[in-house]
Amino acid sequence: xxxxxxxxxxxxxxxxxxxxxxxxxxxxxxxxxxxxxxxxxxxxxxxxxxxxxxxxxxxxxxxxxxxxxxxxxxxxxxxxxxxxxxxxxxxxxxxxxxxxxxxxxxxxxxxxxxxxxxxxxxxxxxxxxxxxxxxxxxxxxxxxxxxxxxxxxxxxxxxxxxxxxxxxxxxxxxxxxxxxxxxxxxxxxxxxxxxxxxxxxxxxxxxxxxxxxxxxxxxxxxxxxxxxxxxxxxxxxxxxxxxxxxxxxxxxxxxxxxxxxxxxxxxxxxxxxxxxxxxxxxxxxxxxxxxxxxxxxxxxxxxxxxxxxxxxxxxxxxxxxxxxxxxxxx
Amino acid sequence: xxxxxxxxxxxxxxxxxxxxxxxxxxxxxxxxxxxxxxxxxxxxxxxxxxxxxxxxxxxxxxxxxxxxxxxxxxxxxxxxxxxxxxxxxxxxxxxxxxxxxxxxxxxxxxxxxxxxxxxxxxxxxxxxxxxxxxxxxxxxxxxxxxxxxxxxxxxxxxxxxxxxxxxxxxxxxxxxxxxxxxxxxxxxxxxxxxxxxxxxxxxxxxxxxxxxxxxxxxxxxxxxxxxxxxxxxxxxxxxxxxxxxxxxxxxxxxxxxxxxxxxxxxxxxxxxxxxxxxxxxxxxxxxxxxxxxxxxxxxxxxxxxxxxxxxxxxxxxxxxxxxxxxxxxx
Numbered sequence: 052x053x054x055x056x057x058x059x060x061x062x063x064x065x066x067x068x069x070x071x072x073x074x075x076x077x078x079x080x081x082x083x084x085x086x087x088x089x090x091x092x093x094x095x096x097x098x099x100x101x102x103x104x105x106x107x108x109x110x111x112x113x114x115x116x117x118x119x120x121x122x123x124x125x126x127x128x129x130x131x132x133x134x135x136x137x138x139x140x141x142x143x144x145x146x147x148x149x150x151x152x153x154x155x156x157x158x159x160x161x162x163x164x165x166x167x168x169x170x171x172x173x174x175x176x177x178x179x180x181x182x183x184x185x186x187x188x189x190x191x192x193x194x195x196x197x198x199x200x201x202x203x204x205x206x207x208x209x210x211x212x213x214x215x216x217x218x219x220x221x222x223x224x225x226x227x228x229x230x231x232x233x234x235x236x237x238x239x240x241x242x243x244x245x246x247x248x249x250x251x252x253x254x255x256x257x258x259x260x261x262x263x264x265x266x267x268x269x270x271x272x273x274x275x276x277x278x279x280x281x282x283x284x285x286x287x288x289x290x291x292x293x294x295x296x297x298x299x300x301x302x303x304x305x306x307x308x309x310x311x312x313x314x315x316x317x318x319x320x321x322x323x324x325x326x327x328x329x330x331x332x333x334x335x336x337x338x339x340x341x342x343x344x345x346x347x348x349x350x351x352x353x354x355x356x357x358x359x360x361x362x363x364x365x366x367x368x369x370x371x372x373x374x375x376x377x378x379x380x381x
Numbered sequence: 382x383x384x385x386x387x388x389x390x391x392x393x394x395x396x397x398x399x400x401x402x403x404x405x406x407x408x409x410x411x412x413x414x415x416x417x418x419x420x421x422x423x424x425x426x427x428x429x430x431x432x433x434x435x436x437x438x439x440x441x442x443x444x445x446x447x448x449x450x451x452x453x454x455x456x457x458x459x460x461x462x463x464x465x466x467x468x469x470x471x472x473x474x475x476x477x478x479x480x481x482x483x484x485x486x487x488x489x490x491x492x493x494x495x496x497x498x499x500x501x502x503x504x505x506x507x508x509x510x511x512x513x514x515x516x517x518x519x520x521x522x523x524x525x526x527x528x529x530x531x532x533x534x535x536x537x538x539x540x541x542x543x544x545x546x547x548x549x550x551x552x553x554x555x556x557x558x559x560x561x562x563x564x565x566x567x568x569x570x571x572x573x574x575x576x577x578x579x580x581x582x583x584x585x586x587x588x589x590x591x592x593x594x595x596x597x598x599x600x601x602x603x604x605x606x607x608x609x610x611x612x613x614x615x616x617x618x619x620x621x622x623x624x625x626x627x628x629x630x631x632x633x634x635x636x637x638x639x640x641x642x643x644x645x646x647x648x649x650x651x652x653x654x655x656x657x658x659x660x661x662x663x664x665x666x667x668x669x670x671x672x673x674x675x676x677x678x679x680x681x682x683x684x685x686x687x688x689x690x691x692x693x694x695x696x697x698x699x700x701x702x703x704x705x706x707x708x709x710x711x
């Protein structure tokens with residue numbers, strides 16, 4: 052089986068190489084593709100150096116499955132032609148809400164892969180980790196409404212944004228001038244309640260994505276409202292989630308459901324340190340759930356804290372899992 | 382008029398000196414009081430050095446109004462005897478839920494000061510800044526339920542915790558070992574979903590305080606559920622707030638109400654940078670409100686982002702405002 056990664060040298064591209072290497076997929080050939088400025092770079096895969104090829108010159112018929120780990124513009128321009136020759140799994144937001152494109156979280160809605168037209172979309176990172184605990188809770192109790200506040204790591208904004216967090220932090224400590232180029236304001240020792248561009252009613256696109264992707268993946272009748280905030284953390288997104296069910300629920304049963312949720316791990320002791328922090332979730336394939344408790348203001352509602360590596364389950368891992376699902380179907 | 386500050390050398394004590402100096406209060410004498418280890422230190426007030434006195438030896442009859450900026454244990458031990466000789470305004474949580482003790486946010490419930498018994502409690506920092514926008518919204522639309530996720534600065538945990546954030550950050554950047562003494566886990570480039578101790582149903586005391594103090598200050602019929610999270614920010618707490626009213630509301634009217642809310646400033650443009658971040662609220666007396674928008678999942682609900690300097694409005698400033706209210710009454 053032949054694979055290609057478009058945007059191989061970025062944060063998500065590199066993670067995808069790592070995840071492919073650890074996977075059980077039988078990979079005969081892996082093409083690493085990027086923009087002109089990265090051509091000639093070599094990246095390691097299974098003890099071999101692979102030369103980065105140029106997107107403009109790449110022949111998509113060389114790959115059975117191509118993972119796009121680039122932005123929306125690249126996706127818009129290249130995926131329509133690529134998908135005539137290869138199955139595309141796209142990380143960008145461009146095709147997610149297209150009715151003809153399945154939007155897949157591997158453990159949650161694999162059945163939606165049926166009848167894909169060679170393009171499959173990977174959801175937004177902050178959506179994916181939320182779907183994992185919500186899916187089995189929805190199956191049991193039917194979710195009416197979700198209120199989520201996010202605490203999102205800078206690596207979700209790309210490699211340059213990670214560098215900016217660290218350079219701003221150094222300059223702050225050394226009392227030097229701080230420049231913001233990737234973020235609209237200083238991110239070091241600060242928070243920015245704004246991710247992706249603003250849409251007309253005062254929401255950001257990131258918040259809009261969580262709302263609409265959840266409807267597409269889980270159930271169009273679920274209401275969701277999100278506030279998305281960038282925090283000075285390198286990797287792993289955290290989410291404070293309030294879930295309201297149609298009916299009353301049992302907390303112990305809900306906890307049992309979460310403990311059995313595919314791809315999840317519950318870490319929830321009512322004591323110092325008995326919960327997960329983003330630093331601890333980094334490099335882990337699992338989505339962690341802590342602070343599960345009854346909402347005193349509404350007996351049909353539950354609070355929880357959900358943390359996952361945004362580059363892994365939020366991106367690279369889920370795309371590789373989608374590839375595995377595609378091959379299993381054959 | 383004679384004033385005293387107990388715990389004068391801590392984060393909040395020092396801020397209280399600053400706020401008193403800027404206030405219009407006529408202060409004849411200011412006593413600065415602390416534990417034995419700080420005795421002999423000198424702190425500046427109105428171009429004069431004041432020597433720190435020892436709590437155990439302090440004569441409370443010297444002050445008309447005494448502001449306690451110390452912890453619960455000091456409050457429990459000393460306030461019952463102090464309040465026989467001076468009016469006490471206490472920052473700690475110890476007396477807040479006592480039926481005989483008014484719990485005051487200056488702009489919100491000054492009328493509750495009537496019939497105090499020489500002890501007045503200052504609410505928790507994360508509660509105070511939330512009350513300012515909620516009060517006028519409640520007056521107009523009657524609030525049914527509030528769901529809040531906090532992003533709380535380390536200075537709320539004291540001076541040693543601020544030092545720990547910066548020393549951990551330096552060690553992280555220099556690849557040295559990181560020790561956590563004030564926090565249960567690393568706070569540098571991380572988040573800790575745990576503030577104050579755990580209570581029995583899985584909530585933390587900080588979350589419990591927000592819930593119960595809101596009922597005492599605003600209305601016992603308001604339901605509130607909180608998730609409190611420590612973030613690697615030095616000063617200013619931020620809150621992602623979802624407010625559900627009893628009835629449908631008008632967004633423009635709600636915005637107008639918030640623009641006129643005492644002690645508040647709305648900063649809310651739907652564009653890059655058109656919102657407040659904690660760094661920008663530092664050193665400011667105002668509570669800032671951004672990201673005001675209709676909740677698509679419930680037409681009776683509204684989202685907003687609320688930021689305030691936790692050492693000022695969340696502590697020192699509100700206690701000085703309480704003193705001003707007490708003197709205005711006379």
